[in-house]
Amino acid sequence: MRINTNYLQLGGRYLFAEIARQVSAYKSEHPEADIIRLGIGDVTRPLPDAAIRAMHRAVDEYADTKTFRGYGPEQGYDFLIDAIIAHDFAPRGISLDRDEVFVSDGAKSDTGNIGDILAPDNIVGITDPVYPVYVDTNIMAGRKLCYIPCHAANDFTGDIPTEHLDIIYLCYPNNPTGAVITREKLSAWVDYALRERAVILYDAAYEAFIQDDALPHSIYEIEGAKQCAIEFRSFSKTAGFTGVRCGYTVIPKELKADDGTSVNALWNRRQCSKFNGASYISQRGAEAVYTPEGQQQVRVTIDYYMSNAAFIRTSLADMGLTVYGGQHSPYIWVSTPDGEDSWHFFHRLLTDANVVVTPGEGFGTHGEGYVRITAFGTADDSRAAMGRIKAIL
Secondary structure, eight states: OOOOGGGGGSOSSOHHHHHHHHHHHHHHHOTTOOOEEOSSOOOOSOOOHHHHHHHHHHHHHTTSTTTOOOSOOTTOOHHHHHHHIIIIIGGGTOOOOGGGEEEESOHHHHHHHGGGGSOTTOEEEEEESOOHHHHHHHHHHTOEEEEEEOOGGGTTSOOOOSSOOSEEEEESSOTTTOOOOOHHHHHHHHHHHHHHTOEEEEEOTTGGGOOOTTSOSSGGGSTTGGGTEEEEEESHHHHOTTTTOOEEEEOOTTOBOTTOOBHHHHHHHHHHHHOOOSOHHHHHHHHHHTSHHHHHHHHHHHHHHHHHHHHHHHHHHHTTOOEEEOSSSSEEEEEOGGGOOHHHHHHHIIIIIOEEOEEGGGGOGGGTTEEEEESOSOHHHHHHHHHHHHHHO
16 A cells, blocks of 8 residues: 655644644643633534524424435535525626536535646645645645745735746635735736636635625626636635535636636536535525525624624734734734744733634744634623733733
């Protein structure tokens, strides 16, 4: 037996697993510590009631032979795909066919698995700092990575490359920086991809947090994007489905490889071979998110998290720290005080304030000197954490 030696090029631990290990070790040594966790991007609010009731009805269907379901379509049920198209895209003037939407168990899986249908000799452009999954899964495949620096001077949206790239990962609103991208800048990225015959892998998992409709919610709002982009979406952060698992990926039929191969058809073939579909129960819950009741309940949840974000952002700024994000995103990107090393600041917050954040260096070289704080905690925890941080600063 021989292993895929590309895995040996990975760091010892996945970033969030390492944070969990260090927090667990601290907690075992200080069992009395009251830890507030604002590091990992997990949610704390209950699922929308509309989704809960829909999933209860779906469970009841499994108790009756007349309504029992076994394997579902690998691409997702039409009832959910139709709701996705009607609510997420049609209002923005985007026309999609059913077979261009693929329901899955979440954006993390799809952004990692999409590499299955892309050649290992593709050159990959990765924004830095970046969600670690993009990096790790391409290292696993042995691809060459080119890092695109993202910093305050370019609004954390990266400069359009002068060299050739085959694959470009973009995520807006951004994880980890909380930055958003303007229509003009996104158009520039699409123009680059069309010119270079590249594909943009566009992670829009946080689009529901955008507060300004002048900002693009989907890359397909940009002319020509259907010829060069794949978009990933998730119900995890908008509807609290982090544990339920449901998301979707859009691959337009206009997207072709250099040799004319349909990327849509290839992804469909991959899913049919390696994926059995998201559960019927989770898809019924996701469908209910699009009902008028579900939409209102989701908006209440998003407003709750954005209220947390505004409080955290203002509190940190009042402490004299430089703060980004938190206006169209549940993430706040914060400069460490006096240029302190990001892991050192992480440890100081953990040990002196019992607050967990994410060190920016874990997201890439250009994340050094920052930490990421999430607004997904409870309102009480968000306020208590800011008080603790203020006390040690």
